[in-house]
Amino acid sequence: MPLxxxxxxxxxxxxxxxxxxxxxxxxDGEFAVLHKGDASPVTxxxxxxxxxxxxxxxxxxxxxxxxxxxxxxxGRIPTVGHTFFLVDPVxxxxxxxSRNGDFTVNIGLVRDGAxxxxxxxxxxRGDLYAGRAGQGAEHFSIVDFEIVARRAIRVADPAxxxxxxxxxxxxxxxxxxxxxxxxxxxxxxxxxSSLKFCLMAAGEADLYPRMGPTMQWDTAAGDAxxxxxxxxxxxxxxxxxxxxxxxxxxxxxxxxxxxxxxxSLEIA
Numbered sequence: 106m107p108l109x110x111x112x113x114x115x116x117x118x119x120x121x122x123x124x125x126x127x128x129x130x131x132x133d134g135e136f137a138v139l140h141k142g143d144a145s146p147v148t149x150x151x152x153x154x155x156x157x158x159x160x161x162x163x164x165x166x167x168x169x170x171x172x173x174x175x176x177x178x179x180g181r182i183p184t185v186g187h188t189f190f191l192v193d194p195v196x197x198x199x200x201x202x203s204r205n206g207d208f209t210v211n212i213g214l215v216r217d218g219a220x221x222x223x224x225x226x227x228x229x230r231g232d233l234y235a236g237r238a239g240q241g242a243e244h245f246s247i248v249d250f251e252i253v254a255r256r257a258i259r260v261a262d263p264a265x266x267x268x269x270x271x272x273x274x275x276x277x278x279x280x281x282x283x284x285x286x287x288x289x290x291x292x293x294x295x296x297x298s299s300l301k302f303c304l305m306a307a308g309e310a311d312l313y314p315r316m317g318p319t320m321q322w323d324t325a326a327g328d329a330x331x332x333x334x335x336x337x338x339x340x341x342x343x344x345x346x347x348x349x350x351x352x353x354x355x356x357x358x359x360x361x362x363x364x365x366x367x368x369s370l371e372i373a
Contacts, residue, residue: 109222109237113165117212117224118235118245118252120161124154124210125228126250128195132229138202141178143356146198151175154194154210162190162212169214174322177356185349188216191325191359197298206230207297213325215348223329225299234258234303236333242306260335260368261308267291268311268372271301280316284365288312302327305368306334313366316341321348321359331366338366 131150138146155175162171170183173192183189190212195201197208206229214222221238228247236242246254267290272281285291294310302324304310325348328338338346341363350358 109240114222114235114237116161116165117222118233120158120165121210121212121224121226121233121235122247122250122252123161124157124194125226125247127153127157128201128208128210129228132201132204143178146202147175147178148195148198148201150201151195151198155192158192158194158210158212162192166190172322172359174320177322177359180355182355182358188214189349190214191220191322191348193299193320193322193326196323197300200297205297207300209298209300209327211299211322211326213322213327213329215325218347218349219345220325220329220332220348223326223333225303225326225330227298227300232300232303234306234327234330236306236330238329238333240333242330242334244303244307258307258334260305260331261311262335262369262371264311264367264369264372269294269309271296271304271310271313273297273301273315273317278317280363281314284314284316299323299327302331302336302338302366305336305366306331308368311368312372315361315365316363319361319364320356321361324361324364328366331368334368335370336366336368337370338364340364 128150170185171190193211201208210226212224224235226233231247233245270291301313
């Protein structure tokens with residue numbers, strides 16, 4: 106099956122919806138909060154959703170390695186080549202725990218260091234975003250885990266001045282605040298998880314600075330959607346954010362540098 110063909114794309118949409126259904130089954134009940142070795146929180150939703158996604162990817166694309174957050178936390182880190190999946194079954198676990206709805210299911214496909222396909226589903230909000238390199242990006246309205254509407258989306262270009270800047274609900278840093286201060290009069294849009302990339306892709310925000318720790322599975326899917334919609338994600342030295350194992354050992358090999366995501370390419 107070709108990597109970016111319509112059949113695989115539609116199948117992955119179904120996979121993302123199925124994982125979201127499992128996540129909401131946990132979200133709507135009582136659940137325990139555990140902590141991993143790095144002190145980050147995890148719930149049963151992360152584990153159940155990842156199981157659903159990994160089973161589908163093994164069926165749909167058995168030859169493509171999958172780097173998945175919970176598997177990696179348990180030491181199961183595959184060897185990857187030019188093409189691999191990055192999976193975060195629940196991005197925004199803190200948002201999940203606080204029940205504010207800003208958490209997402211994420212599946213990203215990387216080829217030659219760049220995210221070329223991404224799906225980001227916010228099941229509590231009924232929003233699914235997807236995009237493919239060269240094919241554009243879409244927003245899907247979801248009711249009862251079924252698609253009721255879909256439309257093409259694109260970044261706001263030209264961007265309004267001053268821009269609308271996305272600020273993390275849970276991970277603001279002094280460096281991020283200093284970046285924001287460089288845009289006097291900018292409006293701040295609060296959002297959690299990888300939804301920040303998607304809001305830019307849909308033309309609802311313009312800049313997302315992240316001067317703090319993230320992992321590649323946190324960003325790959327949303328990054329793919331944003332790039333497909335006409336935006337960009339760059340490190341603070343202006344290079345495209347790249348994907349693949351870096352110089353660290355184990356999980357740390359998939360840590361991101363600081364980056365700035367933007368909708369309109371005219372924004373400095």
